[in-house]
Amino acid sequence: MKIESLISEIHKKKSFLCIGLDVDLNKIPKHLLETEDPIFEFNKAIINATHHLAVAYKPNTAFYEAYGIKGWQSLKKTIDYLNDNHPEIFTIADAKRGDIGNTSTMYAKAFLEDLNFDSVTVAPYMGKDSVEPFLAFKEKHTILLALTSNQGAFDFQSINNTDNQPLYKSVLKTSKTWQNSENLMYVVGATKAEYLKDIRAILPESFLLVPGVGAQGGSLEDVCKFGMTKNIGLLVNSSRGIIYASQDQDFATKAMLKAEALQRDMATQINQFT
């Protein structure tokens, strides 16, 4: 998907909501376990109930890989369902890949060509030759881990390196020099909103995928205060906070209500900014 299409969808829906499809069979309504593909049935119901409120969906591949070949089939059915029925919606494979170039090329083919996601999350720490194979895909996006939402982000990402700047800033600055860097987006945790001013000084325009509102306690208002740009520039993700709003028959409606509340707050933020 071209970035312009994503921006136009954001303005049309007044939403920069990304819904995380992190499906855990222990948390979904029991009646779905009787169907042939409970993960896909769950995702389909969530997508049907929320697609008018969201501009992106992000299955975290761990939740599919954990169920072996059946999980991978559910992932394929989910992305096909999105691409066939909602081509205007941006899709993210949250897979956090990255390896030597030869191997990264295969990861990129798996997620961007075979599964046909619009984007994939990638760890930057093996450097340029591990990321450039992802960037080579036209109209696809590579979402680089910059400053993650977890506590462990402070173990390495925020520590000053030999240039006397935190490692995450080196990731941002150096990645901008890579070939096809216009295809880069970055992960910044909502729990790290106070860093967004510094991040925007380095990346004034780039899209940021921001996980960590909802279950992890990040604040949408804080993220918007420092992270929003004229093109909005944000995809704010919530997974558990939306998809597990109820574990009963009404799960999709309850998920819709949670998504609606977030979208309403996003519309307010967009209106205040523009």
Ligand SMILES: O=c1ccn([C@@H]2O[C@H](COP(=O)(O)O)[C@@H](O)[C@H]2O)c(=O)[nH]1
């Ligand atoms: O820094 C990061 C990077 C990725 N994630 C992923 O986003 C979702 C968040 O789920 P919630 O249920 O809304 O907490 C999940 O897939 C994480 O693996 C992240 O949280 N932080």
